[in-house]
């Protein structure tokens with residue numbers, strides 16, 4: 067006899083949704099969330115990463131109906147995203163993927179989104195224990211079945227038949243649960259090792275002057291700072307507040323980069339600049355001719371996690387399959403479903419949670435790997451292909467790609483972004499298109515997976 071049918075480690079979008087789906091399907095489900103305080107939330111909740119943009123077709127990937135999302139979660143409809151290279155820029159006003167949402171996407175209040183997902187899980191009958199850390203898990207797996215014992219921070223234990231791992235990109239529990247099921251040369255703690263498989267993200271909430279606050283556009287600056295898929299961004303919030311952030315690989319060495327190549331490096335840098343230094347340089351480069359940054363773009367210190375700033379790890383690896391025969395599903399950021407290219411991941415976290423919870427509740431978890439491949443495989447393949455293409459890009463490559471993309475968009479009125487016909491009309495377009503097709507072909511039949519179900523010994 068177990069205490070619960072489904073236990074979930076981590077109460078972010080993946081974990082809350084797994085608990086919702088499990089409870090909705092009739093299971094006794096519980097989420098353990100270690101609980102993080104935030105200035106913009108009254109109770110302890112998940113570690114809500116607030117840089118939240120959602121593209122139109124992500125609703126379908128997520129399995130979410132926009133009509134179900136409470137009004138105060140969505141902040142702005144988006145008209146486009148702007149990609150700004152060292153000298154080139156392009157405005158992309160369509161995703162080119164069929165969907166029913168009638169804007170390019172929207173920005174949302176991530177803490178409220180997570181609170182809504184938690185409330186939805188509780189309304190369906192799941193328990194959500196915020197302030198409870200899962201310390202370790204003992205798994206007992208034999209020919210008769212599987213049982214997992216969770217050891218909680220307060221000293222209690224709980225047993226469950228099905229375990230959903232939704233502990234996000236640091237994946238401390240995920241790695242410890244999976245390692246004993248894997249051979250020595252394919253350990254999860256190596257494949258998913260946080261310093262290698264994650265980026266670090268830092269952001270500040272800044273009040274913007276009226277004439278440069280753009281509430282309908284996400285903006286990304288590519289080719290400005292060194293490191294694979296490293297870039298600053300500006301995401302609009304409400305009331306002229308924007309999140310100015312950046313993401314970069316962990317542990318970069320300044321000696322590997324020529325400061326003359328990168329707009330945000332300086333000749334006398336003796337280490338990679340800190341997040342706050344990078345943001346200050348970035349704002350100065352973009353807006354410093356017209357504004358004094360410290361007075362015109364003040365940090366809004368009652369927003370975000372603490373003092374108007376936030377620092378997070380973010381998964382930047384390729385997803386893993388789960389040891390479903392052991393009654394274990396790994397979901398969302400923990401499984402590496404977050405895009406290593408643009409770092410969007412709430413949609414795939416929601417969908418993998420939905421699948422894991424529902425399948426666990428109905429005793430069909432062995433279908434989970436096939437189910438998530440079918441649901442999010444195309445999205446993962448696109449994102450991994452893009453990440454692979456841009457992995458070694460320098461500033462000039464970004465400028466070239468942005469220029470070609472602009473020509474391709476100008477040349478097409480079919481709605482697609484990347485197509486052979488638009489590629490033909492842009493100098494360099496066919497080469498870029500060919501690279502993308504080749505990268506995607508190399509990832510066919512699930513080759514974007516970094517750990518296979520067959521790797522587990524069960």
Ligand SMILES: Cc1cc2nc3c(=O)[nH]c(=O)nc-3n(C[C@H](O)[C@H](O)[C@H](O)COP(=O)(O)OP(=O)(O)OC[C@H]3O[C@@H](n4cnc5c(N)ncnc54)[C@H](O)[C@@H]3O)c2cc1C
Pocket residue numbers: 075076077078079080081098099100101102111112113114115116117118119120198199200201232233234235238239267268269311378379380397398399400404409410411412413415
């Ligand atoms: C700066 C930044 C910007 C981003 N921008 C976007 C965006 O615009 N759009 C988008 O779609 N995605 C974005 N993402 C990605 C998105 O935040 C993640 O993909 C998403 O949060 C993954 O959800 P999750 O539930 O899998 O994990 P998380 O949201 O990381 O949740 C995991 C939870 O597990 C809890 N936990 C961990 N260990 C334990 C334990 N041992 N016991 C109990 N609880 C535990 C943590 O406290 C946390 O609340 C961004 C990420 C970052 C860092």
